[in-house]
Amino acid sequence: MNQIKKILLIARDKNLAEIIYFCLEGWGYEVDILKENPNLAEIKKKEPDLIILDFPFSHKEGLSLCREIKEGFVTSSLPLIVLIDKKQLRKHLLNLKHGIDDYLLKPPDPLDLRVRIEMALKRTQYSFYTNSLTNLPGGKIIEEILKEKITKREPFSFAHADIDNFKYFNDKYGYLKGDRVITQTAYILYQTVKKYGNPKDFIGHIGGDDFVFITSPDKEKIIASEFIYEFERLMPLHYSPEDRVCGYIEVEDRTNQLRKVPLMSISIAIVNNQQREFKNVVQINDALTELKSYLKKIPGSKFMVERRKLNQGKKQRRPSFSLIQNREVLDKKKFPPLGQLLLNRGKITPYLLEELLDIHFKRAIPLGEILKDRGVIADEELQKFLSLQRKNS
Structure with a gap:
């Protein structure tokens, strides 16, 4: 059963407060009302999931309260929706930088208000269960999606990707370079699933160097093999x-x-x-744990699909497909990344490349576009390097 969300309404206008209170209760929310200059301590005691603030922006107290809410340790993550007069909007539009998540003109349309509240709560729930480094959903959301797949009896493949020897890299090169490995791995996985998977495929980050993706059985092998190829092509450049x-x-x-x-x-x-029915997430986890233990004995990058078949009354592992490619094979196929080409030609410094790659991985913006926007390279010269890259492929 879903927990009832609590909304805190801070309002000076008594009539408006009564109307909004009536709507919120009708939508199934628990509602608290605070009036007349509440302080942060009062807000904390209410323990709301979302705050609606009706406060005249002509008063400094309104801006101060917004700032306090967003700077408070306990309240900083709470979504804050402000109701504002149309006459005040243009004058105080820049003041929205004080941590406001959303705003509506007064009096708000009930349908608009309801949609904004639902969207804000969903964003908050998603961000709470996402990894702060990669912004990918974590364990709680992964578990919910798997439960939904099991309940609906949809065909699915669940893959767990683990970076081997990451701890030793992190120990030698430091956590900052380790973070870049993690963000690039997340980016590679995202691009691979986007290119070779289905529109509704899922990507998650359990934590550390552990990633997952959920796709259909017909896409599992191509995604895994292309992910390995890109990983092997790019990861050595971190050394x-x-x-x-x-x-x-x-x-x-x-x-x-x-x-x-x-x-x-x-x-x-x-x-x-x-070929095997999973009744719960625990069974999936048990199957993965056994398979991961087997894969750890095999050096290098590889993937394996687990299928269970009965053989004389006993269950035996029979991998339908496994892939182990050594670096010599991959070296013959790989082509140098754009950033490495620019670095080798002295067009960019290692420090600037690392800075631009952080933007590239986290925002999924092509490196070429970032280079042009920063004025590092002109479009004509960029096209020459891209042509050179294709020749080396």
Whole structure:
């Protein structure tokens, strides 16, 4: 059963407050009303899920209250919808920067108000369960989608991707470079699923170096193989040239022994409900855990699809398809990324490239467009580098 959301209405206009209160209660919300200059402590005590503020912006108290709400540790994530007079809108439009999430002209249309509230609550719920680094949905949302797939008996494939040897990379190169590996992995997965998957396919980030995607069984292999290819093509560039040539890094293990650790690879475990019925998420997790344990014994990037078949009364693992590609094979196929080409030709510094790549990964904007917008390279010269990139492919 869904928990009833609580809305806090802060209003000076008694008549308007009564109308909004009547609407909110009718829509199934729990409603509290505060009047006359409430302070942050009073707002905290109400523990609302959303705040509607009807406060004249001609008074500094209104702006101050907005700022306090958005700067408060407990209240900063609460969606804040402001009701404003049309006459005040143009004059105080710039004041919306004080942390307001949305606004409506007074008196608000009930349908508009209801839609804005629902959208704000959904955004908040989504952001609460998303990874702060990649902005991908996390465990709670992943679980809900899987439950829905199981309930509706829809055919689905659930894949878990794990970056091998990421911890050792993070230990040697530091957390900032480690974060770039995570954001680029998220971007690669997003682009791969978008290109080769279905329109409604799902991508999630459990945390750390663990990612998931949900697709249809007919798309699982192409997504996994193309994801591996792009990962293997790009991830070595996060290492120093010396480590790339060696193909490993030297690090101390938990026993303080120096060991050679291979460059990062990706392992993808996939289960689907084509030949095996899953009754709950726990069964899916158990199947993935067993498969991941098996994959850890195999070096390099690979994926495997789990299918269960009865053989003389016993269940045996029979991978329908597995992929293991070593770096030598991939090296023959890969072409240099645009950023690496510009770096090699001295057109861009490593520091600027890292800054632009952060924007590229997080906002999904093509690197070429970012380079042009920043004035780093003209369009004509960019086209020459793109042509050179295609020749090397």
